[in-house]
Amino acid sequence: MDDESTFLIALIDYPESDCHRAVYADWLEEREDARASFLRLLLAVKSMLPRDPALEVTQYQLRDLRTRLPLVWLRAVEPLARLGPLTPRALSWLHCAERRHGSITTLGEFVS
Numbered sequence: 001m002d003d004e005s006t007f008l009i010a011l012i013d014y015p016e017s018d019c020h021r022a023v024y025a026d027w028l029e030e031r032e033d034a035r036a037s038f039l040r041l042l043l044a045v046k047s048m049l050p051r052d053p054a055l056e057v058t059q060y061q062l063r064d065l066r067t068r069l070p071l072v073w074l075r076a077v078e079p080l081a082r083l084g085p086l087t088p089r090a091l092s093w094l095h096c097a098e099r100r101h102g103s104i105t106t107l108g109e110f111v112s
Helices: 004-013 018-030 035-047 053-066 071-077 079-083 088-101
Strands: none
16 A cells, blocks of 8 residues: 555545554654554554553543544544544543543544
């Protein structure tokens, strides 16, 4: 794969595929694209245990990076981002679930 659209199509067709995310992250990293960091953090969070001390920091870094990335791109690489904008109530619920379970990352944008 040498065309970014090929990676994005693969992620849209197989949203559960961490393998596609890892290969795409490698491809982005080879091109010194900062989006590779986001994908690496996303994969790291999925592999961390709920009580891992680094989990909270990694989730914070993901949330921070997410605010600087285009939503269209996020929707392709992050399956739950396809939910679209989140209400403050839904975002609060996701934060609570994230603290409790450690495997959920907050997504989307705020909606008033």
